[in-house]
Amino acid sequence: MTSTDAQQNYRILVVDDNMMIRQMVTAQLNKLGYTDIEKAVNGADAFAKLEAAYANGKPFSITFLDWNMPELNGFEVLRKCRMDARFMPMPIIMLSAESEQRNILQALKAGATSYIIKPLTPEILEKKMAQVVQLLAKQASIVPAVSHA
Amino acid sequence: MPKTSDFCLDEAAEFLAGSMKTTLNSMFNVEIAGTERGAFRKLREDDYLCTTDLIQDGTCARLRLSFDRQMMQELVARVFPAEDLQDDSIYESAAREVANVVGSNLKTFLNERGYDLAMGIPTVLSKRDFEKNQASLENFIFMKLPRDKDVVGLSFNIESCDNPLQSR
Numbered sequence: 001m002t003s004t005d006a007q008q009n010y011r012i013l014v015v016d017d018n019m020m021i022r023q024m025v026t027a028q029l030n031k032l033g034y035t036d037i038e039k040a041v042n043g044a045d046a047f048a049k050l051e052a053a054y055a056n057g058k059p060f061s062i063t064f065l066d067w068n069m070p071e072l073n074g075f076e077v078l079r080k081c082r083m084d085a086r087f088m089p090m091p092i093i094m095l096s097a098e099s100e101q102r103n104i105l106q107a108l109k110a111g112a113t114s115y116i117i118k119p120l121t122p123e124i125l126e127k128k129m130a131q132v133v134q135l136l137a138k139q140a141s142i143v144p145a146v147s148h149a
Numbered sequence: 150m151p152k153t154s155d156f157c158l159d160e161a162a163e164f165l166a167g168s169m170k171t172t173l174n175s176m177f178n179v180e181i182a183g184t185e186r187g188a189f190r191k192l193r194e195d196d197y198l199c200t201t202d203l204i205q206d207g208t209c210a211r212l213r214l215s216f217d218r219q220m221m222q223e224l225v226a227r228v229f230p231a232e233d234l235q236d237d238s239i240y241e242s243a244a245r246e247v248a249n250v251v252g253s254n255l256k257t258f259l260n261e262r263g264y265d266l267a268m269g270i271p272t273v274l275s276k277r278d279f280e281k282n283q284a285s286l287e288n289f290i291f292m293k294l295p296r297d298k299d300v301v302g303l304s305f306n307i308e309s310c311d312n313p314l315q316s317r
Contacts, residue, residue: 017270018242018245018246018249019238019239019242020225020229020239020242020243020246021242021246023229023233023239024228024229027229027230068249068253068268068270069270070270096253097249097250097252097253097254098253099253099254099257100256100257100260118246118249118250118253119172119175119176119246119250121175
């Protein structure tokens with residue numbers, strides 16, 4: 001698949017304490033044409049990378065976030081992001097083995113843009129990315145320029 | 150926590166076997182040919198061994214998974230290019246991820262039956278630690294992949310959990 005300029009412009013953060021999942025998601029995103037991808041190994045690492053990227057003027061466009069992780073879990077990262085004006089508009093896709101309806105609803109209520117129950121398949125990832133890219137395009141048309149200074 | 154007798158271990162075992170089949174199929178595109186209960190395949194030192202705890206009020210539902218080393222390496226090689234396979238930790242990661250998905254499915258299954266379990270983070274263990282406090286492998290369910298070897302094992306016990314592995 002040839003990546004478009006838009007795909008190349010998206011910066012994606014993949015957060016999972018499991019190395020195989022980080023590699024798998026990155027490889028599948030690469031196949032879809034997304035190449036600007038960083039990885040974080042737990043929630044604390046993720047939040048540090050989100051802050052650093054923002055401070056450098058290159059904020060992440062999309063974050064994939066596991067739930068069950070050491071140090072700071074994904075749900076805590078999600079809540080922190082949604083209470084922080086810098087990361088509030090950023091789509092966050094929860095990618096978790098957590099499959100209880102009450103917890104999925106809790107994540108969506110807390111501001112998750114979308115939720116994928118593991119195991120991940122390439123088809124589901126492609127579908128979710130299409131939805132999120134559509135959302136980002138809509139956001140961009142509403143707010144043509146966002147300052148990250 | 151409800152008493153062990155409040156739910157049917159057989160039902161949970163059947164659920165676990167189904168969950169394992171679905172998970173391996175989704176992750177590695179492999180079918181499991183059959184399942185069998187009982188200790189007919191001894192654990193080996195080089196198996197990938199993993200546990201995850203479902204915890205409630207100091208009691209654990211402990212899930213133990215074993216993966217034949219060669220099988221795990223073949224499964225991971227189905228979905229990753231050769232350059233990613235040099236690091237042995239990718240196979241342990243794969244074992245932990247299967248435990249994560251199957252353990253989470255088990256948590257959902259039990260919580261729908263009146264429990265309120267939280268799941269710990271799956272941990273890879275040595276054979277010695279894996280077998281600690283487990284009197285026998287009688288409850289182990291072994292699963293066969295198409296090549297007809299006993300290559301995936303899982304067991305599930307409710308036990309006292311004074312020292313849970315890692316809680317959420």
